[in-house]
Amino acid sequence: MKVTVIGRSPAWQDADGACSGYLVETDTTRVLVDCGNGVFGKLRGRIDHRELDAVVISHPHGDHILDLIPFAYALLYGPQKAGDRVRLHLPPGGAGVLRTICGAFDSPTLMDDAFDVDHYDPESGIQVGDINFTMTEVPHFIPAYAMAISSDGCGRFVYGADCGVSDSLVDLAKGADILMVEATLPVNHEGPDGVESGHLTPVQAGLMARDAGAGRLVLTHASDCLDLEGSRLAAAEVFGGAVDVAREGLSWDL
Ligand SMILES: [Zn+2]
Ligand SMILES: [Zn+2]
16 A cells, blocks of 8 residues: 655645645555645646545545545546546535535535545445545544555554544554654644644644554644744654655655
8 A cells, every 4th residue: 555645735735735635545446535725736647536436535624625626627527537436435514515615606516416425434434445444533623534544464554634632543543554643833833732723733743653653653734834844853752753744745655
């Protein structure tokens, strides 16, 4: 199983960057996790978007869903391809959010027209081809779902979505080969932290990776406006293991 960063920015893109989007591939299955602004063009630079099996969304904030709009238009009006439609697995209530957004420009059924849409049950998770997703809710401003992603014979990759400090994420990430978790806040962040902030500092991310016993920590959802090497060093100091900062094109084989 291979995981590739398509975009890693928080609510606004880095210069020439993209918001949240991660491509998960095995020999037989391709899934895009989150589809924030800027992701669709970056994805097309790597694969034929029509060959994705599914898109899985962690939570319906703009930086995780907005490029579903150009993706949908490409599926409807771009060159067609015979075969299965791309599935869109949304968190509970996600379809309503997208119908409201698309309804504002008079296309409320855009997602339903372009994708095979369903809501996943976070309790039971989902299976796409040979890739399994196990979800847990994490503290954020709206319901958001972290996911453990695995495939038979491969390692375990855990994506924390957007979250504040979370015991449920630590539990999900126990023994993960890679924990990718957000580090939206700067090292010297002052103000609400923990659950109230809805986001993590690099130190909080490192402590969660340490508590989970993760093999490797990847910091993501961090802007190029931050000192990202400083973030990496701060997380590594408390984690005690290898830390990467996600950037476009970076990938890991599990
Ligand atoms: Zn976000
Ligand atoms: Zn969010």
